[in-house]
Amino acid sequence: MSEYLAVVACGSPLAARVHEIAEAARKHGWVVRVVATASAMNWVDAEQVERVTGYAPLVEQRRPDEPKRFPTPGHVVVCPATFNSINKLATGIMDNYAAGLVCEALASGTPITIVPTVSDALWGHPAWEAHLARLTNAGVRFVDPGSGRVGDPRPTGDDVVAFNPEWAIPTGTAARNG
Ligand SMILES: Cc1cc2nc3c(=O)[nH]c(=O)nc-3n(C[C@H](O)[C@H](O)[C@H](O)COP(=O)(O)O)c2cc1C
Numbered sequence: 001m002s003e004y005l006a007v008v009a010c011g012s013p014l015a016a017r018v019h020e021i022a023e024a025a026r027k028h029g030w031v032v033r034v035v036a037t038a039s040a041m042n043w044v045d046a047e048q049v050e051r052v053t054g055y056a057p058l059v060e061q062r063r064p065d066e067p068k069r070f071p072t073p074g075h076v077v078v079c080p081a082t083f084n085s086i087n088k089l090a091t092g093i094m095d096n097y098a099a100g101l102v103c104e105a106l107a108s109g110t111p112i113t114i115v116p117t118v119s120d121a122l123w124g125h126p127a128w129e130a131h132l133a134r135l136t137n138a139g140v141r142f143v144d145p146g147s148g149r150v151g152d153p154r155p156t157g158d159d160v161v162a163f164n165p166e167w168a169i170p171t172g173t174a175a176r177n178g
Pocket of ligand 1: 009010011012013037038039040081082083084085086117118119
């Protein structure tokens with residue numbers, strides 16, 4: 001299995017802690033690359049990401065003449081994952097680099113961990129329940145950012161401050177199976 005872990009940050013305040021997730025993952029032996037959506041960059045501390053991983057966050061697709069920037073990851077962690085990006089993944093929309101990386105992982109059977117930060121107000125959207133079920137059935141491992149609980153995503157509120165970066169890190173069988 002590839003030793004590379006792609007940590008994908010979407011546009012929610014928890015993206016400010018993506019370097020902490022990268023740091024925790026490195027301690028578990030992963031070689032980490034941080035990928036961010038354009039919205040996530042409103043929160044991501046690019047200097048801290050570079051300090052921890054040795055590389056700036058990847059936001060844009062590579063140029064056509066540019067070689068692949070890192071090997072196919074053995075696992076993809078999406079943390080924080082927005083309502084927008086989760087719905088896009090469930091429907092196969094890949095309109096930015098981060099979305100493409102996660103769609104390709106899902107399509108090719110690469111294990112995926114998703115830490116959703118989605119408020120109560122959005123939880124009742126008519127597409128949401130079906131999209132969560134579709135991704136769960138496809139093998140995605142959901143981790144609740146307020147408790148670390150696996151497999152039972154819930155709406156987030158202020159409890160997200162309790163998030164422990166260790167919760168997002170795939171270890172043992174979770175690393176291989178998602
Ligand atoms: C201050 C602020 C906080 C936000 N927090 C969240 C959030 O916690 N969860 C979420 O799904 N969207 C949140 N959003 C909205 C997303 O940033 C927005 O839907 C964006 O288009 C997501 O893009 P992305 O999925 O490509 O990162 C927030 C927006 C702002 C301005």
